[in-house]
Amino acid sequence: MKFCSNCGSPVVKRVPPGDTLARWVCDQCGEIHYQNPRLVVGSIPQYEGKLLLCRRAIEPRYGYWTLPAGFMENDETTAQAALRETLEEAGARVELDAPFSMISVPRVNQVHLFYRARVLELGFKPGEESLEIALWEEAQIPWQEIAFRTVGLTLKRWFEDRGNGAFGFHAEDLQ
């Protein structure tokens, strides 16, 4: 059973008038509780051709490597979210370049967005959600230990684009 965040009454799932999808509807106060995908935003921090990855200190995928990223918060822009997550998870100050990848993951109702970034100074350190931080050459990337498919795909596209001499913007979907 679910409840209305507005008045505390039980809600039911049905298609509201004029709508086409089932929603959680409160018959007591009339509130319709929409549910929408969330943005996960992060960066691809680069330093002298190496990429910064964080080893996760939390589930899911504890111990696996990832790019610094997390849920975008209210009251911020996508760029601010990328900078905040990079600082929180890697203790890294970076300068953002353009957005690089935007990957829809409808199975979990998320859209992942990564900015290219340049590490401004060494001396980063793991935040509470990271076990360790390391810079990786392309040949050393731990492909079998990457935490999420969106991160693996983003890293793959980044090295491809670098090899081609030009970074683009990659919009893709993962089922």
Next chain:
Amino acid sequence: MKFCSNCGSPVVKRVPPGDTLARWVCDQCGEIHYQNPRLVVGSIPQYEGKLLLCRRAIEPRYGYWTLPAGFMENDETTAQAALRETLEEAGARVELDAPFSMISVPRVNQVHLFYRARVLELGFKPGEESLEIALWEEAQIPWQEIAFRTVGLTLKRWFEDRGNGAFGFHAEDLQ
């Protein structure tokens, strides 16, 4: 007063342990109710150099012109959201090209995303949220009657890029 959607108890706003921002927290069941920005996704439908705009039949901005767009739904990709909204609001079948603009609007906790698109067949018709649909030449665009700033900015960038002979990807913020 707000209530827990999980158990129906009153919730309080405070910073949970290990967090840095205030959240709606339920002391009864322990649920933390995160609130995150929403994606508004749409298209820039083009037909023989003219752009398709919809005149809004709903508030806010009733009677003003907009690109077809709306809140992304769960279980869909950004591209599916753009196609769905274009069909719902304009009755227009389009073929999507690349994403063109991504604009953060932190004041309303939204990120607006527009794809370039090509109208596949004429004979579109207004959906329930539109009064009328029209194709506009650049010189005729009703700049003073555009519903939203993200739409105005997207149209401006589109005509600039067309003038320059190449369409890019534009990530911007509106305060």
